[in-house]
Amino acid sequence: MSLFSPSAAVPVVPAERSPGYWSLVLRRLSRDKVAMIAFVVILALVLMAIFAPYIAPADPYKSSMLRRLRPIGTPGYPLGADELGRDMLSRLIHGARLSLMMGILPVFIAFGIGSVIGVAAGYIGGRFNALTMRTVDVFYAFPSVLLAIALSGALGAGIFSGLLSLTIVFIPPIARIAESVTTQVRKIDYVEAARASGASGFTIVRVHVLGNVLGPIFVYATSLISVSMILASGLSFLGLGVKPPEPEWGLMLNTLRNAIYVQPWVAALPGLMIFITSIAFNLLSDGLRSAMDIKA
Amino acid sequence: MTEKDHPLVRIRDLKVRFKGARDVFAVNGVSFDLPPGRVLGILGESGSGKSVTLKTLLRLLPEKRTDIGGVVEVEGRDVLALEGRALADHRGGVVSMIFQDPMLALDPVYTIGEQIAESVERHEGLDRKSAMKRALDMLERVRIPSPERRLKAYPHEISGGMRQRAMIALALACRPKLLLADEPTTALDATVQMQILLLLRELQKEFGMGVIFVTHDIGVAVEVCDEIAVMYAGEFVETGTVRDIIRNPKHPYTKGLLAANLHGAEKGHRLDAIPGAPPPLDVAPTSCSFAPRCAHATDRCRTAKPPAVALGPGRLVRCVLAEEGAAAA
Structure with a gap:
């Protein structure tokens, strides 16, 4: 998880003896077998997405009317062929690019924006909090699927527009978590102790509040990645996200649904990929949560 | 301005009221002086206004929801009028505070050294390296074993007693003139408590600072303080030297507190607890707040506030009984 390090905001003196909080978390995480398997799966998926053109055995766009809906194991088509005779394996590999991007990017942008909103509301409190959080609640009132469909529609x-609508969908829940964590942290003695030692409001937020709230918010955000992937697939399925002939798992599921009686196994493959990816993100997020739960 | 002109702390008729759905009159007319290098103990039960009095000295109370009246001066400067840079310098530079639970008062995501250095950098403009050196020096002064290692330790990695030592190091790193201690030993077990008290006393002498020590434990107060103020319902009901308070308590509340102490209690006998509970403070007291629990209360106690009877320099008792005693003497 080198993408994120909350202590990067302040110069941290390299510790020689005592391991830092985050290295302790990582060490605990590395002992969690389930989380490590999930991590390996995600790593494999990410590598697959990055090196898709080199790994894929065939051109994912090249169709062949003669070889439509071939079963799994057909020579030259290890995972069969789709309704236009394109190689399923190549399309699944290339599909990881868009699907992972649609899963991760909205959550990361929403993590940034939602944290700012939530931390500001939680720290300032009072009327500002009420106004901000009630506005957020308006968005939160819509079911996320409905909101995503309405926005991208x-x-x-x-x-x-798919990315944008998913980002907007994820800002409210992240802002709410950020607000509640900040409200808790704000009341703990070390914030008062920092005030008592002359720290300005800005320093307190930057050093003491962010240092303590970004971890929990981040863990929550990672659990949203799977939701985001499923929503993105849903949007593509409805024809609102990615457009054909781009390979994307949700869209592939959509276009193959007519073939479910002819080649059920081939038609289920994109769904299987979505399932594996989202469960891997969920398990890693769970592992991260329990690894971060260090009590003195 | 010499130190003789100004006591370190001068508080006159301090009144603190929390506004809200139900107002709370937390502090109702507290006055005292603290000369430099002296230790004042404020003794009282929960909700008597001890911590509120301390927090006023650092202006830590939420500004919008509190009304503060009276005079609060530290080294002759009006604390209630401080703003911006001056307030930031005052907090941590002139006056600093240690808290009850060091686990909560130290930030869990930074090392002990980083936290001390942060405060030193802020107040003295030192660079990180010299600030860390100061932090190491402070850890040595509070007698933390193998300080180089603890410098890089996180709060959850060290014991409770050591955490409180680290908290003290943090509070004293910028050489404050006044240290506020809010029940700093309550969260610790008895043996560690004693060590911390002795350490505080030593450091107080070494740095020559004034200390205001808030506690509900009379045994702790006796151990560290020069003078004691007994607080009840937002007022000082009795002040005096430790000796005065222990040997010759005048106020019935002080007597009750001393009698309720476990030391010298005999097995099989019930402890002499003070009956009743402290009054709700949603109206400003107009009579003696202790009268409903007092065995000697008269009609006079219930209709008007008792006078503050001066029995000597720094020796005040807010009770009609003391007045009679003083008149007789």
């Missing part, structure tokens, strides 16, 4: 189909 209004913004028009396409990858960008």
